Amino acid sequence: xxxxxxxxxxxxxxxxxxxxxxxGRIEDLQPRMRQxxxxxxxxxxxxxxxxxxxxLEAIMPRAVPPPHAAFKGEAELPGSCSIHFARPxxxxxxxx
Numbered sequence: 889x890x891x892x893x894x895x896x897x898x899x900x901x902x903x904x905x906x907x908x909x910x911x912g913r914i915e916d917l918q919p920r921m922r923q924x925x926x927x928x929x930x931x932x933x934x935x936x937x938x939x940x941x942x943x944l945e946a947i948m949p950r951a952v953p954p955p956h957a958a959f960k961g962e963a964e965l966p967g968s969c970s971i972h973f974a975r976p977x978x979x980x981x982x983x984x
Contacts, residue, residue: 896904932944 935942935944
């Protein structure tokens with residue numbers, strides 16, 4: 889492994905930071921993944937009790953919908969909202 893005591897180019901330090909971020913997200917997700925696997929095992933056990941001849945492998949997973957843009961911080965306010973927020977303090981946009 890290289891010597892990390894010497895100054896590194898910005899590209900390398902940026903990649904190291906990104907690696908640390910992704911590794912941290914993986915560590916954060918692992919307990920939730922273990923819990924999801926346990927939950928799935930319990931559901932499958934319940935199905936086997938009720939309908940033992942059902943082929944669980946034939947049941948395809950449902951796709952998780954992508955998060956809505958509003959939850960990712962990419963949504964824009966509708967025009968009526970931006971007018972409302974841009975108005976001077978204490979004045980209604982309909983006041984004349």
